[in-house]
Amino acid sequence: MDKIKFDTKSLDLFYGDFQALKSINIKICENEVTAFIGPSGCGKSTFLRCLNRMNDLIDSVKMKGEIIFDDKDINGDIDVINLRTRVGMVFQKPNPFPMSIYENIAYGPKCQGLKDKTQLDTLVKESLTKAALWEEVKDRLNKSALGLSGGQQQRLCIARTIAMNPEVILMDEPTSALDPIATAKIEDLMSSLKKDYTIIIVTHSMQQAGRISDKTAFFLMGEIVEFDETPKIFTNPNDKRTEDYITGRFG
Numbered sequence: 200m201d202k203i204k205f206d207t208k209s210l211d212l213f214y215g216d217f218q219a220l221k222s223i224n225i226k227i228c229e230n231e232v233t234a235f236i237g238p239s240g241c242g243k244s245t246f247l248r249c250l251n252r253m254n255d256l257i258d259s260v261k262m263k264g265e266i267i268f269d270d271k272d273i274n275g276d277i278d279v280i281n282l283r284t285r286v287g288m289v290f291q292k293p294n295p296f297p298m299s300i301y302e303n304i305a306y307g308p309k310c311q312g313l314k315d316k317t318q319l320d321t322l323v324k325e326s327l328t329k330a331a332l333w334e335e336v337k338d339r340l341n342k343s344a345l346g347l348s349g350g351q352q353q354r355l356c357i358a359r360t361i362a363m364n365p366e367v368i369l370m371d372e373p374t375s376a377l378d379p380i381a382t383a384k385i386e387d388l389m390s391s392l393k394k395d396y397t398i399i400i401v402t403h404s405m406q407q408a409g410r411i412s413d414k415t416a417f418f419l420m421g422e423i424v425e426f427d428e429t430p431k432i433f434t435n436p437n438d439k440r441t442e443d444y445i446t447g448r449f450g
């Protein structure tokens with residue numbers, strides 16, 4: 200039986216009076232890639248941000264329902280910094296810090312108190328290796344991260360997330376700013392990372408969801424219409440609205 204990492208129960212979210220999420224019930228399994236698809240504005244990113252409480256930063260947001268992470272409701276009295284360490288996030292646009300490649304990785308662990316140079320060196324190498332970037336940057340670790348290509352910057356951001364030793368990695372359209380070759384590298388990376396992490400990705404590319412995810416949730420106007428094994432969603436969905444979307448009849 201697969202272990203459930205996130206279990207949301209009747210989750211509603213409002214921006215002021217506008218209800219952006221309606222009774223979201225979903226169980227997300229450990230060590231799988233779960234994709235969220237759906238037309239623009241249907242609530243995919245809003246829901247993703249719920250999973251590490253990034254919506255806390257928006258004043259108008261109100262939520263009802265539960266988000267159980269392992270065995271705790273993350274909307275209860277928890278340490279949010281610790282949650283965001285356990286549930287890391289990679290954004291649409293690569294956003295490396297304006298510092299060296301090495302420091303981009305070492306910065307977070309240093310802030311958490313890791314001082315030993317040998318341990319930091321090892322962590323930097325391991326994180327870059329896991330993010331499939333080590334070979335490309337090992338001779339320029341002290342150069343600025345801003346000199347990397349967009350695809351390399353995005354893998355650096357993934358390495359930076361990995362260095363914090365998360366359990367879950369949330370990715371909000373991580374390849375939408377990248378060319379097809381860089382996209383393919385990130386997709387390969389996701390498949391290799393899922394043995395160590397639970398990965399949840401928002402994507403506008405149905406081909407991408409089909410290639411990399413184990414399960415797919417189809418969102419529409421703040422609801423999850425259908426959530427199932429990815430091949431089932433793409434070949435034999437239960438709901439007519441899912442079928443219309445994946446066959447390009449709307450959205």
Ligand SMILES: Nc1ncnc2c1ncn2[C@@H]1O[C@H](COP(=O)(O)OP(=O)(O)OP(=O)(O)O)[C@@H](O)[C@H]1O
Nearest residue numbers: 214217219237238239240241242243244245246257
């Ligand atoms: N900070 C905000 N304040 C008010 N409304 C918001 C805010 N962020 C998102 N919304 C609204 O909530 C709804 C869901 O937005 P969200 O960004 O989650 O959709 P999405 O499915 O990720 O869209 P896209 O695919 O275009 O990124 C939209 O109607 C959007 O306008």
